[in-house]
Amino acid sequence: AQSVTQPDIHITVSEGASLELRCNYSYGATPYLFWYVQSPGQGLQLLLKYFSGDTLVQGIKGFEAEFKRSQSSFNLRKPSVHWSDAAEYFCAVFKAAGNKLTFGGGTRVLVKP
Amino acid sequence: NAGVTQTPKFQVLKTGQSMTLQCAQDMNHEYMSWYRQDPGMGLRLIHYSVGAGITDQGEVPNGYNVSRSTTEDFPLRLLSAAPSQTSVYFCASSRDRGSHEQYFGPGTRLTVT
Numbered sequence: 426a427q428s429v430t431q432p433d434i435h436i437t438v439s440e441g442a443s444l445e446l447r448c449n450y451s452y453g454a455t456p457y458l459f460w461y462v463q464s465p466g467q468g469l470q471l472l473l474k475y476f477s478g479d480t481l482v483q484g485i486k487g488f489e490a491e492f493k494r495s496q497s498s499f500n501l502r503k504p505s506v507h508w509s510d511a512a513e514y515f516c517a518v519f520k521a522a523g524n525k526l527t528f529g530g531g532t533r534v535l536v537k538p
Numbered sequence: 539n540a541g542v543t544q545t546p547k548f549q550v551l552k553t554g555q556s557m558t559l560q561c562a563q564d565m566n567h568e569y570m571s572w573y574r575q576d577p578g579m580g581l582r583l584i585h586y587s588v589g590a591g592i593t594d595q596g597e598v599p600n601g602y603n604v605s606r607s608t609t610e611d612f613p614l615r616l617l618s619a620a621p622s623q624t625s626v627y628f629c630a631s632s633r634d635r636g637s638h639e640q641y642f643g644p645g646t647r648l649t650v651t
Contacts (some may be wrong), residue, residue, distance in 0.1 A: 515581070
């Protein structure tokens with residue numbers, strides 16, 4: 426079985442401050458991991474992905490994520506948040522059988538001026 | 539390319555009514571999927587297709603039917619709508635079995651009264 430947990434439902438951060446979103450997964454094999462962002466009323470956009478190799482991956486919009494196998498984590502970070510980063514963020518694990526993405530419950534990020 | 543398109547954007551149904559949510563992609567992708575998004579639960583897979591003429595069930599298939607007569611189109615049918623099917627529905631596609639990365643449509647917000 427596999428699952429993805431995002432422990433924080435909401436996070437509020439000041440503009441210009443750093444942001445870290447947590448993601449823990451449970452999966453028996455080498456995971457393929459993703460972070461998606463959903464702006465209000467929009468579909469999901471891929472921020473970044475990890476398949477193998479360097480455990481620190483860079484994505485779009487200045488985001489990065491670090492894969493830590495020992496902690497079963499794939500946390501998303503951004504050094505300095507912009508107001509346009511207010512959105513909901515989803516971590517996902519890919520399961521090869523069925524081409525299936527399993528999503529976490531999401532973390533909603535609010536950005537204070 | 540238009541990418542993945544979905545129609546309608548919004549729909550209100552009465553309990554017991556049937557309808558079809560449309561999804562089309564112009565990227566010649568083999569894989570297409572339908573997800574529903576409910577607060578705090580992320581996205582859950584309803585049905586998926588690995589190619590024209592081939593479909594299979596996901597996590598929450600009850601009350602939904604799909605077919606894949608062409609590569610481009612993957613409609614989702616609600617046979618007899620129930621209030622529990624009130625949700626936001628997303629269609630997604632990916633290039634092939636080894637791609638892993640899914641592209642999402644803008645979503646259809648469905649309310650069943």
